[in-house]
Amino acid sequence: AQSVAQPEDQVNVAEGNPLTVKCTYSVSGNPYLFWYVQYPNRGLQFLLKYITGDNLVKGSYGFEAEFNKSQTSFHLKKPSALVSDSALYFCAVRDNGYGQNFVFGPGTRLSVLP
């Protein structure tokens, strides 16, 4: 069965500094990986996905993620953090079986300090 780990409950970063939110996964076969963001009292919003191709994926709001097959990681990055990036971030993996089920990580709370 597939699984997702986000090793940090909380990430704090100063505004203007680069940020990284970590994600590692376990899945049989080729991974389909996603990042979502959740602002307070809102539903999740899709940021980016990796299906195949270039290991560096660019997404919404200046975010990007790097797929590393050997390390089974899919870390989310942004070169310069904004206070408005403060939110809960979820990594998700989709299995390749009939159900194409999604499993979400436990989430990482990002706080960008002014």
Add this chain to the structure above:
Amino acid sequence: DTAVSQTPKYLVTQMGNDKSIKCEQNLGHDTMYWYKQDSKKFLKIMFSYNNKELIINETVPNRFSPKSPDKAHLNLHINSLELGDSAVYFCASSPSRGGEQFFGPGTRLTVL
């Protein structure tokens, strides 16, 4: 012109009651989902429908029954509500099975 909408936004009810949450998407997507997010923000898939056909039915008590009258709607009916059902329930849709998902605003269910 909300993409994925849910009603109601808040639902407060007594143990043992039966309640429904409605979900509609106007994106023309084929696949819809129900998720439960608990108080620790863990998100777990409950059901997935593709073109009105049930695809995923995770280990959810049979008190929970999804119904998809058409491709644009996926409702969730819950019988005999229990305290542990208190959570935020999210509906989502995607253009294809396994694609990125568009989430509704959530329904916060509180069982007293």
